[in-house]
Amino acid sequence: MLTTKRPTFRHSRGPDRRRRRLLGSLSAAVAVLVALSLNAPPSLAGTTPAEAGGTGPVTVLTAGGWSGRIDWRACPERPDDPGTRCGTLRLPVDWARPGGETFPLALARRTATDPAARIGVLVFNPGGPGLSGVDVALTADSQLGPDVLRRFDVIGFDPRGTVRSAPVRCSSALLAQQPSLTPGNAAEFERLRTYNRQLRDDCRAQSGPLFDHLDSVSVARDTDAIRAALGERQLSFYQWSYGTLIGQAYAELFPDRVRALVMDSVMDHSQGVREYFRSGAASNEALFHEFVAWCERTPGCALHGRDVPALFDRLMRRADAGTLVDPATGAKLTWFDLGFATVINFFDATWADLATMLLALERGEAAPLASLRVPVDTDEDLTEYALPAFCQDWSLPVDGFADWNRYLDLSRAVAPHLRASPLAVRFGAICLGWTATNPQHQLRVRTSAPLLVLNGRYDPATPYDGAQRVVRQLGSRGHLVTYEGSGHASYPRTECTRRQVERYLITRTTPPIGASCPAAPV
DSSP states (O other), rough: OOOOOOOOOOOOOSGGOOOSSOOHHHHHHHHHHSOOOOOOOOOOOTTHHHHTTOOOOOOOOOOOOOOEEEEEEEBBTBBTTTTEEEEEEESSSSSSSSSSOOOEEEEEOOSSSOOOGGGEEEEEOOOTTTTOHHHHTTTTHHOOHHHHHEEEEEEOOOOOBBBBBSEEEEEEEHHHTTSSSOOOOOOHHHHHHHHHHHHHHHHHHHHHHGOOOOHHHHHHHHHHHHHHHHHHSSSEEEEEEEEEHHHHHHHHHOGEEEEEEEEEOOOOOOOOOHHHHHHHHHHHHHHHHHHHHHHHHHHHSSSTSSSSSHHHHHHHHHHHTTOOOTTTTBBBBHHHHHHHHHHOOOOOOOOHHHHHHHHHHTTTTOOOOOOOOOOOTSSSEEEOTTTTHHHHHOOOOOOOOHHHHHHHHHHHHHHHTTSSSSHHHHHHHHTTTTTSSSSOOOOOOOSOOOOOEEEEEEEEOOHHHHHHHHHHHGGEEEEEEEEESSSSOOOTOOHHHHHHHHHHHHHOOOTTTTTTTTOOOO
């Protein structure tokens, strides 16, 4: 069973830390990037029983508008730290009706260590969807460099519908019944689409009106309410992965209120469903060949000297034949299971672990396999579930089983070994039948501030070609730094990537065209 560790960016400058375990473990990678984190957050002081983990509807609503005041208090996790405070800000469920029902948004602040050098507020969002910005603020000293901590108040918040901010919850029993995400025929496809509708209706009933307002535009408006409550004229941002959608939406809505914006591992919110499948598959296939090249040149690789692509293809054929089995559970592994267990090692370039896993599967031995199944809280009637936010931000229409197969064929044409991006397939499957409230579009950012995009050339979740498209959409304000290595989240990986981000945040100095940072040793 997967645990749900939250990511930690260890900020160490010693050469012995160049190979950074950004996600800590396979389960952490799942939590961050496949958005399977069903985090059971510690309750904030003063929350109601429903907010703290009751089994009733979790959205705590009041009528009559919102005050715009943050109720600051000591953080339960750090009660003796005067420099860190936690708070709650009541905000409208629906920003089109600001005088209507409200929900509690949880946030935390770590004040600048040198008030005389303070520049302003830095908002840090780790993405997911479903990861906790509060946790980031509480551990800011291990997330950000000392010069950044010296000059900025770090603000982190749990986006609406997640963790401490009225989390969406759904029936545990229904979540446990999820059908295959790779339907094999038209009947299975329709079964999946019907299940999605049933789950959507259940989550809405359990979670209340907030369920229909989880999109990144709503979160961007929440962010500006935080700015106003803090009395700040502008904000600086470090946004990572799914959090970059919030940064993009904020820059579109409030261009004059952006001082600086770093988008690390950026999502391209302009691509249609065809490009979504194609780009993800091509990026993962490129990463597979990076792994193969590493194994060829590294004697310590468990598959050194072997024809790794041929071995992998044999495992895929065994999966197709129903003869590839997880020895630990006895469960048959599909091509999709094998692909996901492989791709999860791409998040932090854990090549040695991947080689060991593939060798164990070849031999029929126990291997650590990450699963795409939703972790369900079997001890409770309801389980926290953050994925609906994705389906409100992404329109991925698929018109029947034949259309679904066309997208898989397109993926396989550019990824003959992996066959597809498991992340793209998963999100495409869970969003079948949804209508997005914040669908994809070309960025329309009119800010005068320079904007920094940082992306790895070999990224399993946010493909490099997507970062290039985002920068083109930003026009003269967009500046790209390429991390020439593998993995997801580039800022903490090397001295070069840290320097580029921190210099920009503090001085707003942008890199020259074509700027890049060498890959960290694997």
